[in-house]
Amino acid sequence: MAELSAVEICAGAGGQSLGLELAGFEHALAVELDKNAADTLRANRDWDVQQGDVADEGIWNPKKYVGIDLLAGGVPCPPFSIAGKQLGATDERDLFAWAVELAGKMQPRALLLENVRGLSMPRFSAYRQHVKDRLRDLGYWSDWQLLHASDYGVPQLRPRFVLVAMRHEDAQWFEWPEKAPYEGTVGSALQSLMAVNGWRGAKAWAKKANDIAPTIVGGSKKHGGADLGPTRAKAAWRELGVDPMGVADAPPSASDPVDFMPKLTTEMVSRIQGWGPEPEYEWTFTGRKTTRYRQIGNAFPPPVARAVGTSIANALNHKGEAKALADVENEVMHDHLYLALKDARTALTERELVKLSGERMDSLAFERRMAMLARDFVIDEEEQLGGRAYRLVAFKGFIGQEGHERHVRFAEMRSRIS
Structure with missing residues (x-):
């Protein structure tokens, strides 16, 4: 296969990075806001890693990478997260539409963006339509798919909404990756790590942990320390025999009771995310425990990134x-x-x-839909003889405008953005 080049934005701690590397992409550049995650990237690979706001051209110059094979990124999730306020285009962290405009500037052969399942919900149907229409205007075919990590060899459900776009001449060869479901359980994935310090209950614990994991939640700097997610996720972890209230410094020891309910270590969490145990998936995380947990928990699982990356590489190589x-x-x-x-x-x-529109809706449903649209778009209203009339004026989101209010909000929130 021909050697392929990639620029990765919002690279995080390297889940997508490693998967793309294993799919045949060589990183020309990785850009990441969080210093700890950038340090992790540098600790694992001798890549050009730039740390700072990815939308700041003082950090990196997109013009240097025009014509790159792949522009990829895991742009921030909070604007679309079901667990959040779903502010979408008005969230200072939203970079999805900006990344599409970036593709227009850089003209990559392919674009890969991943985000949370919330982006696939009705709340963001117009946002998705805006993205798809803009990509078409820029000359790209595009498609969205909701992928579950457990379908690609990862012991965790973890649904992610993935966008792939490419030129029509390459899109003819693209196919979404075939599923290769994980065949084990949380217990089989973690038993060896639970037993490493001589805990006598590891085997019995592994037998009880007989399902795949709920989605690991990395959280953000706006919230507290490391734990295993909201109430429902915590309940699912307890069913698997895991104490979800925090992350342990070390695995259980020989002195712990056989029926002890252990917490996960960051190494265990990384295993659940798809790093290890195979040598090709080995990865080192830098920083303190909570920092490492957030890096791991916010990542795109490497095996899923590898599967999607391989499909893109095959298309670009006309395989x-x-x-x-x-x-x-x-x-x-x-x-x-x-x-x-x-x-x-x-x-x-x-x-x-x-x-x-061709849709069936009464006035109440219409008003709700218009209110939803108005969260991401500027819509003018005026009174006419036939009633109130509506006109779409503009998209509210940040697409690179120098004077956009995103910059002020981003500067104010900088210490709490992750």
């Missing part, structure tokens, strides 16, 4: 059998009401918009 372009053209419409607004040349009334 396999090309499909007819019509078979890869993705005409999925995520939000018909948004499209009706977007395509209108003048302000339209509720009745006109509902008719154009």
Whole structure:
């Protein structure tokens, strides 16, 4: 296979980085905001790693990487997280739409962006439509898929919403990776680590931990120390025989009771995320325990990144059998009401918009949808003889504007953004 180059933004501690490397991509650059995660990248690979705000061209110059094979990134999740406020385009951490515009500047052969499942929800249907339409305008085919880590050899559910875009001449060769489900359990994945200090209860514990893990939650600097997630996730961990209230400094020892309920160590958490035990998945994390946990918990599991990266590499190398372009053209419409607004040349009334969208909705449903759209888009309203009329004015999100309010909010929140 031809050697392929990649620029990775919001690289984190290297989950996606390692997976892409194993898929055949050589990093020309990795950019990461968090110093600890950047230090972890440098500790593992001799790459060009730049630490700072990825949207600051004083940190790196996108023009130096025009024509790169792959632009990839795990842009911040909180704007779309179900556990958060789902502020979307008005969240100072939102970089998804900006990354799409970055692809327009850098003209990579392919784009890979991953995020949380929340981005796949109805709340963000118009946001997704905006992204897809913009990529089409830039000359890219694109597709979204919700992937579960457990379907790609990882002992954890971890759903991630993944966007892949590429030029039509390469998209003919693209196929989403075939599933290779994890065949073990949390117990089989962690038994050796639980027993390393002589704990006599490791075997019995592993037998009880007889399912895959719930999603590891890395959290953010806005919240407290390391634990294993919200209430429902904690309950699932207890069912597996794991104390979810924090992360241990070391595995259980020979002096611990056989029926002891252990906490996970950061090494165990990294195993659940897909690092190790195979030598090719070995990785070192720098910093203190809570810092290491956040790096691990916020990562894209390396085996999943490897599977998607291999599919992209195969397409870029025209490996396999090309499909007819019509078979890869993705005409999925995520939000018909948004499209009706977007395509209108003048302000339209509720009745006109509902008719154009082809959707069935009463006035209450229409008002709710418009309120949802107004969270990510500027919509003007005016009174006409036929009733109130609506016009789509602009996207609220940050796409690189020098004067965007994102910069002020980002500067104010800098110490708590992760």
